[in-house]
Amino acid sequence: MTNVTYPIYTQDTYIRHFTPGKWWNSIYTWDLGFIAEGLIEINPSLAAQCLNAYTTAPGSWSPFVFHGSPVPTQQYGFFDLWNKTQSKPLLHYFYPRLKQYYQFLAGHAKGSTTTKFKSGILSTWDYFYNSGGWDDYPAQVAVHRGHLDNKVAPAITTAQMIRVAKMLRMAALQLGKNKDAQRYKSDIITWGNALQKYSWNKKSGYFSYVEHSADGQSNEQPTKPFLYQDSIDYNKGLDGAYPLLAGICTPDQQKTLLNKIFSPKHMWTKVGISVVDQSAPYYQTGGYWNGKVWMPHQWFMWKTMLDLGRGDLAYKIAKTALDVYQQEVQASYDCLEYFSPTTGRGGGWHQFSGLSSPVLNWFNAYYKIGTVTNGFEIWIRQQNFNSACDTYNALLSFDDATAPHGRTMLICMTPNHRYKASFNGQTLSIHSPYSGLLAITLPATNQKGRLIVQPVD
Template identity: 45%
Template sequence: MQSHDLSLPAWGPYTKRYSGISHVPAANDGVRFDLSVFPGMYRRRVDVPNVRFESGFHPWAAAPDLSCYTFRHELLWKDQLYADISFAPLGEDARLIRAELHNNTDAPQNLVLHYMASAWDPVPSYRGFSLPGCEVSLPENAAFVWAKDYDTLDFSIHRPNECLTWDGLRRGEEAVPGFGQGYGIGMGFGCSEGKGPFGQVMPSGKGDTVTFTLSLTAPLHTPCLCVRYWNPADESSEYDVNGQDTLRLPPCQKPSIAILPLNASIPAGKFTLTLTAAGVGGAKLDCLALCEQADAGNFTVTLRGDGSRPQAEPAADENYLTLQYPHIQECYGILWDDITTHIRTIENDELDIFLRDTVHDHVNATLRGNGKGHYVNLFMGPIPLEAGQTKVIYGAVCAAPDASAAALRCHELLTQRSDWEHVWQQASASLAAPPALPAAESLALGQQLMNAVLCTNVVYPVYTRGQYIRHYTPGRWWDCVYTWDSGFIGMGLAQTSLRNAFDCLNTYLMPPDSVDAAFLHHGSMVPTQFYLYAELLNRTGSRKLAAYCYPRLKLYYRFFTGQEGGSTTANLHSGLLRPWDYFYNSGGWDDYPPQQEVQRRRLQANCAPVVTTAHAIRCAKILAYTARLLSETADADAFDADALRLGRSLQTAWDEESGYFGYLLHDPSGDAADILRTEQGLNYDMGLDGASPLFAGACTEPQKELLWQKLQSPEHLWCACGLSTVDQSAPYYRRDGYWNGAVWMPYQWMFFKSALDAGLADFAYRIADTALTLWQNECAESYCCFEHFMIESRRGAGWHQFSGLSSPIVQWFSAYYRPGTLTTGFDAFVRHTDWAPDNSTLHATLDFTAAGRSTVLVVLQPGSKAVTASVPCSVTTRHDGLLELTFALDAPCTVTISIHP
């Protein structure tokens, strides 16, 4: 089975609660250990570093492999009184904890340092219940299967998403409270027509079928089928069993077991069980067992109890503590510095209010709250700091097979206490930024913070494809996979780690034989994984990468373009693609005006946006190039034909009057009618969607000229902080929107790449330089990495530690300032590069797939350079070390470049 996990250590910043370090136990069953580490003002104030809202801490620096990272905690803004909390390796089983406390005020300060240990059972994304796991007891000779581990499951009424499941769950799989492994068969399978999870309307399940294979070690003479299920409906669910028996699952308020005696004995070996639903009731299936009727009462599924309360063994006189949690096989050891430390227990589910409310309780060793959670608190202090003083305090955390081994490991680590500063000095070298040109010096902080957020925005657990994985998230507020953000996350990660970038891509790709998930889908259907793949291919030139990704991307593409898996994206006669059956969002822009109008007027069945087709064209071109690399000539020709066909379809959506493309309405038969207009008859799509055929390379020359004017005009799309999502002259432009009235980075990156394709080097630089300067200014002011920028104020807004759609910031920095970087537009692919070790020389081979002007950016070590190319080009040095090579090509061709001092 393909792993969708990341190549990261078991220790890392994976929490979904409070900042610090987490551990993924070897069982990898979704249970997580957290050790939050944060400062406070002794007997005065504590700011709890909640990762779900702004709470006074900032990802500050991180190694790409997460071996070492630092969070800055501000007690008095800005940098008057703060702590840098860092983590570094002490072998694979332990991590060093370093707290560097700074008092930059003119007065003495008393601080406290909190270590806060806790353990967490998995919680399904966007659900309010935890999954504690279970113990299954089976009678002798019984056979057992979890319902979600079926062989086949088919709906009698076709669903558009049955081959593109949400979050990569199996077809029909659903998270259900009280189920043994947390997931079972649901999603309306076999049920009467009605609502499913999150208010989804489900069709009748009459005729739905599911098959299982159960293995019997001995024959069953008087067998019965035992089914654990939950039926919250008012009527029983019914299923035909192998055409011989009828299974009834009565209503119940919690998971129950139903027992069905079977009519015939069953021999030893494999037994195929088929359930065909009658389409009544609302049952969800947890697990099934076959056993002798007399033994049926011995089949039980017992949920585990609370996993948050450990067996604590303090050795306070030796400065360590061991914690054995009931749902974790490993035992943890926590070590602290030789300062006054009190061990407390906190009986509450949250700390944000409770810890503040109890800050003046100096007496009790147990702080009792609502009893719904449990924390072990190492309360260290007072820690006095004189005016201008800095102190460093060390600790450590480790994991061992059992309590005695944990105690032994703590003793061993304490004997190495004198080496910890040396360990830190060696490990912290990994936090240094890669070399950059001198011209980039003023942008350093913004890049440091963006890379720290990119590397540390990882959560565990996320459940997909039957696995619990670590996952790069756009921000910890989104505890889930997220398709369109993740392509940009991967491209950002590629600037410091190609391995991390590939792992991010691989999470979203499915094996070519996948029948229920063409790709990992959550949220907007924007296929950014193709752009990430192209970035990796250009950076590596790897045929192995191409051969692995090609069949997976082909599966993705064919569903995206409505050619496979029951996809409904291409069911309009115009040929334009329609994503509405899979998500409300066309291009990832929540409040984009025509998108909102489609929802308001319920036009999803007969209205197509522009951007979905534009992305599909670019995906087809990426696949066509890859197919030719792999000698899949027939496939390449088919992808080229798709790109031409989809490009012709876009022309039906051109609106000459506004100078933009438009959302295209269709009549009841699916034929193109008119574009979506306001009540005054104005094109509703005056914005980046209406300009998106530019980055697809699907415009006529007059259309290109007009759209480039719009993009560069301060009266239309250009503003002081970049490209507005919506034309500022449009009557539906707003100053207070989320996307409408704001500047975001991802589509700016799309048009930046398109500007390189058009040979518009100055405009490409204007996009990048404006974004980089804007970003640096905001980071210097707030230390935050925001989602977007408000046009009037030019200040950041949205999520404050955002690594998703803001990651083009590090791509632009590499493109203009990081030696060893070669950047092209979409229509040029890098076949081969040969860089000198010091990046002073480059020999490269590029494949240009379109005629016309095209600019390539090359960053080398500073100094004068000579350029030779197999095709004439103009060379511009915008700043020392950056060369802009612009070609005028009569036809697609291969170009060799040589650059040397």
């Protein structure tokens, strides 16, 4: 997190800039959202500065500062910054900037082409070749190699924007901006229906890349899944699982995708989640992203497991990642980009802070007393620990654009106590893998309420 370059000139001013590595004297949008996530754990003020460098004031000539993969990580960064601080001044400042950022990627801003397909599936190919940061993701490579940018769209962009709309909707409701909240809900419904209608591939058990007619607009030819050698779903990998993050899957789809992610026959490896399904014919062990395990998309899946009430699977992701990272640091003293399922070792740039910063989130979530962690569906309106960190009190609201279901929160309390928890007076079960760590699954409700955790002895 000490990779800082100065000066970087952007938006008519000079900024101090956190960068993935000092080798790169440039801005990187999605990397810096993850750096902000890491900074939230050690210095929230610097995290806010990092987010500010990539968001722009309403009416600016650019809707946000963009370079590289258009994964909207600043949106997630602010969501977690809010849940850490509950700072209303920061909310009032950042909300219009984040809304502008959203409107461009949602296709609502003048000049945006992300909604060029009548299917409703979003695409950012007009702005960058890379939809998820994964340079050699097989389906993505095939799209560009075949010059199919105007025919084929991935699943991740639409899934990410559904989740962003849900987060911004909670922010809008906090601010009393009900018209904004309604617009977000309309987008959520439209995009969720599009993924279900055109992208879900029951045969493969993944959401597919969607291939459109020749001009992308005609209704004469139905959309179809983008296939490898005209027979196999080209999206067997994390892109095909991303609608889990959006919270739009049916119970059967959720069960199927969880099996894909955590089965050693598919994406689970000894070092974590492979970007590409190991059973796919286009899986390679020698790729950059293809055949490798990276921290950032595991972070998204980890938070998703908390949203799904699967604290056990969240722990599996985080514990595996921390162990793998620790082993590499002990062996090489490097902070590397990715890890090989074949060798267990890291690779890539040796001082890489950007997409490796989730290790800070995982460590604090499970080991730092006074840390509270949730997914993307819990909005913390108020919270406080007592001075001994053995009592916690919070007012919570929820993503009510998603059907009510159990959600897991992680709370690190002072160890050597037994604890009890309640939500609106209802006693909750607590899973404690070790003394001090509480994994609390909240009731299946979208009604706001008060969570109280206190010692029994």
